[in-house]
Amino acid sequence: MYIVNTCTVTNMSDRKSRQVLRRAKGHNKEAILVATGCYVQVAKENLEEIEEIDIILGNNEKKDIVRYVEDFDKKRKEKVTDISKKQEYLEFGMTVYTEKTRAVIKVQDGCDNFCSYCIIPFARGRIRSRKLENVISEIKEIVRRGIKEVVLTGIQIAHYGRDLDGDIRLIDLLEEINKIEGLERIRIGSLEPRLLTEEFIDRLKKLEKMCHHFHLSLQSGCTETLKRMNRKYTREDILELAKRLRENFEDAILTADIIVGFPRRNRRRIFCNL
Numbered sequence: 001m002y003i004v005n006t007c008t009v010t011n012m013s014d015r016k017s018r019q020v021l022r023r024a025k026g027h028n029k030e031a032i033l034v035a036t037g038c039y040v041q042v043a044k045e046n047l048e049e050i051e052e053i054d055i056i057l058g059n060n061e062k063k064d065i066v067r068y069v070e071d072f073d074k075k076r077k078e079k080v081t082d083i084s085k086k087q088e089y090l091e092f093g094m095t096v097y098t099e100k101t102r103a104v105i106k107v108q109d110g111c112d113n114f115c116s117y118c119i120i121p122f123a124r125g126r127i128r129s130r131k132l133e134n135v136i137s138e139i140k141e142i143v144r145r146g147i148k149e150v151v152l153t154g155i156q157i158a159h160y161g162r163d164l165d166g167d168i169r170l171i172d173l174l175e176e177i178n179k180i181e182g183l184e185r186i187r188i189g190s191l192e193p194r195l196l197t198e199e200f201i202d203r204l205k206k207l208e209k210m211c212h213h214f215h216l217s218l219q220s221g222c223t224e225t226l227k228r229m230n231r232k233y234t235r236e237d238i239l240e241l242a243k244r245l246r247e248n249f250e251d252a253i254l255t256a257d258i259i260v261g262f263p264r265r266n267r268r269r270i271f272c273n274l
Contacts, residue, residue: 001032001069005062006039008123014039018050025052032072036062038123044080059083059124063090083125086110087163091130094138103147107135107173108154113192115219116230117262120155129160132173139180149185150177157188158195170195171203178207187211190257193218193233193241205248212249216241218256225262 002024006017017039024033035047036057047056055068058080068077089109110125111118139150152173154160161168170188177186186209193216204210216238220226223234245252 001034002028003034003036003065006035006037008037008039008042008119014043014046018046021047021050021053032069034065034069036065038120040080041083041123042119044078048078056080060086060090063092083123084121086125086128089128089130091134094141101147102149102151103139103142104151104153105135105139105142106130106154107152108157108160111156112159113156113232114230116228117259124155127156127159127163129162129164129168131164132161132168132176135173136176136180139177139183143180143182148183149187150183151187151189152177153189156192157190158192171200174204174207174210178209183209185209185211187213188215190215190217192216193238196241196245198244201244201248212251213253213255214245216254216256219259220262221258229259229262 004017004021004024006021007013008017017035017037021033021035025031032054033052034055034057035050035053037059040047040056041058044056044058047053054072054076055065056076056078057065057068060081060083061068061079068079071077107130108127110127111121112127114121142150158170160170160173174186174188177183186207188210191214196214218238219229219231221235221238223236226232226234242254245254
């Protein structure tokens with residue numbers, strides 16, 4: 001059985017997904033070939049043209065791959081539902097980590113920003129936050145196994161908790177994680193600049209386990225370009241934020257990602273220091 005979890009961030013990733021799917025049956029014609037993931041979610045009709053594929057599953061159906069394979073009867077199966085209607089975070093169980101000292105913990109999925117250049121909201125749906133108690137439980141188990149550092153990640157992690165009952169936000173989650181005995185370091189994945197308010201920073205600097213590395217989803221240093229990108233902040237906002245972070249964290253490391261060539265097809269990204 002081959003399972004290809006496809007990506008659709010760029011045209012190149014689309015092409016590579018198709019190439020891998022076409023090559024898979026060349027290794028074993030008797031294998032069951034499953035296509036799933038983001039490219040499937042937004043371009044099912046393109047994959048229907050690849051005869052080698054046996055099962056086509058959207059992101060909502062990904063967790064049921066085993067059941068679909070067990071029920072496979074040599075006839076192609078397709079199931080791709082509208083991910084925008086998904087209201088709850090899809091749990092996949094314990095994180096599988098490859099590093100000896102660090103584990104990546106996904107706490108959120110989906111995005112509501114609808115940047116003008118991005119297909120992610122259509123491939124991953126709207127914001128869905130993982131329940132706080134589930135995140136804490138997983139991290140405690142990871143710490144029990146000897147892992148000392150966790151990295152929190154998600155599609156739009158800055159908006160964690162907005163869809164949950166109660167007044168829960170990312171800083172509340174970080175404060176609870178900071179209390180876990182045996183855990184030594186906490187890192188945060190890519191952050192929207194709008195998240196880092198004065199209140200957030202004031203509470204964050206009290207957490208002794210936080211690593212002071214802030215990777216910002218900057219995308220551009222031009223206010224007019226940011227407006228066309230639908231990013232909802234300005235160049236001046238970013239400069240003020242960088243100043244505020246350095247005032248509150250003497251050892252702050254600031255990095256950012258920049259889209260080169262917007263709005264043309266060149267979506268290649270570079271990393272720079274602020």
